[in-house]
Amino acid sequence: MKFRVDRDAFAEAVAWTARALPARPSMPVLAGMRLELPSGSSTLRLSCFDYEVSAQAEVDVDAEEGGAVLVSGRLLAEIVRNLPAQPVNMECDATRALVTCGSARFTLLTLPLEDYPTLPEMPSSTGSVAADVFATAARQVIPAASRDDTLPMLTGVNLAFSGDSLILAATDRYRIAVRELWWRSKHPDLATSALVSARTLNDIARSLVPGSNVDIALSTVAAAGGGVTLSPGEGMIGFENSGRRTTTRLIDSEFVRYESRFPTDFSARAEVATAPLTEAVKRVALVADRNTPLRLSFTEDEVVLEAGSGDDAQAVEALGAKFHGDPMRVAFSPGYFLDGLAGVQSETAHLHFTMPTKPAVISDVPADEGGRPEFRYLVMPLRVS
Numbered sequence: 001m002k003f004r005v006d007r008d009a010f011a012e013a014v015a016w017t018a019r020a021l022p023a024r025p026s027m028p029v030l031a032g033m034r035l036e037l038p039s040g041s042s043t044l045r046l047s048c049f050d051y052e053v054s055a056q057a058e059v060d061v062d063a064e065e066g067g068a069v070l071v072s073g074r075l076l077a078e079i080v081r082n083l084p085a086q087p088v089n090m091e092c093d094a095t096r097a098l099v100t101c102g103s104a105r106f107t108l109l110t111l112p113l114e115d116y117p118t119l120p121e122m123p124s125s126t127g128s129v130a131a132d133v134f135a136t137a138a139r140q141v142i143p144a145a146s147r148d149d150t151l152p153m154l155t156g157v158n159l160a161f162s163g164d165s166l167i168l169a170a171t172d173r174y175r176i177a178v179r180e181l182w183w184r185s186k187h188p189d190l191a192t193s194a195l196v197s198a199r200t201l202n203d204i205a206r207s208l209v210p211g212s213n214v215d216i217a218l219s220t221v222a223a224a225g226g227g228v229t230l231s232p233g234e235g236m237i238g239f240e241n242s243g244r245r246t247t248t249r250l251i252d253s254e255f256v257r258y259e260s261r262f263p264t265d266f267s268a269r270a271e272v273a274t275a276p277l278t279e280a281v282k283r284v285a286l287v288a289d290r291n292t293p294l295r296l297s298f299t300e301d302e303v304v305l306e307a308g309s310g311d312d313a314q315a316v317e318a319l320g321a322k323f324h325g326d327p328m329r330v331a332f333s334p335g336y337f338l339d340g341l342a343g344v345q346s347e348t349a350h351l352h353f354t355m356p357t358k359p360a361v362i363s364d365v366p367a368d369e370g371g372r373p374e375f376r377y378l379v380m381p382l383r384v385s
Helices: 007-018 073-081 131-144 198-207 274-287 334-342
Strands: 002-005 032-037 043-049 053-060 062-065 067-072 088-092 096-101 104-109 127-130 156-162 165-171 175-182 191-197 213-218 220-222 228-230 236-241 244-249 268-273 294-299 302-307 315-320 322-324 328-332 348-353 360-363 375-379
Touching: 002 007, 007 032, 007 043, 007 053, 007 073, 032 073, 067 073, 067 104, 073 096, 073 104, 127 131, 131 156, 131 165, 131 175, 131 198, 131 213, 131 334, 156 198, 175 334, 191 198, 198 244, 268 274, 268 315, 274 294, 274 302, 274 315, 274 334, 274 348, 328 334, 334 360, 334 375
Parallel strands: none
Antiparallel strands: 002 062, 002 088, 032 043, 032 067, 043 053, 053 244, 088 096, 096 104, 127 213, 156 165, 156 191, 165 175, 175 375, 213 236, 220 228, 236 244, 268 322, 268 348, 294 302, 294 328, 302 315, 348 360, 360 375
């Protein structure tokens, strides 16, 4: 294999593909990145796969000879990232790959290509959504996913598809984040869900190209009656954006039925400017350690934030707020509370309460008066004396 390629385009494609490389590969060959240049083609394909997640990117090259090679993905990414701003030449044989750029020359040992697993086929597209909207939705709910691998179900984000509605949800048992958005489905009768690793979804969301669309591909098959159901045993979802593809195995578990956990009746509601409240929480939380609660006291036109007590450092700050209901004092984990505020996209955040010891709900402002907000975040308060 022999080709010449623009340094910036090559570096971007290599870096994007390398992000899916496993941190601790179960076999040395899985640390490799496959580079393939079909004979007669000017498109170089870069891919990696660890039996869970696959990534594939393409870049245009000036081809001299086709072929395929497997090299250390992280080493190639580091080399290409640090090359001078000149065209890159790459020439490979059965045992070595030579990378030259200007006066810089690197020789990489190749890995056994015959031992590398075959990439899974990308399912046909099920629908698409604006990349910016999907990336924002993922960022809103991912913080609520658990980082404890002993319960795999809680480490995922549930994607629920129903007609032209797509709902992302995540929970770690102490909070639930839900974001609803519109998407363009190719199957109006589709009604299914997919539980995707939050870590993988976060990597996918961060790599999406703004201003484009992302195609979502589920392993689906049309039923005899014209409906759509999941193919048995497939358990995979794919994302394609700007010529780059990622597939991942789904978490084989049923997501919790969370909707009934959101209160339907509230005894109090507060409306507070999102940005000032966020900044105030960050300031007051400076004196709070991991186990110190953030206390909020609501009255008709004000909320007072407090942290620390006794011999510890203390902080107090007051903000204007619209509050409806009896005066209330409630406490939260500062980190959990900030994660909820970070998901609010509107200038004003709505905070809904039942009792100081019962779950509270943070949401954005609904598009229609009396309608359901796009983002909802349920969080358990802390008990304080």
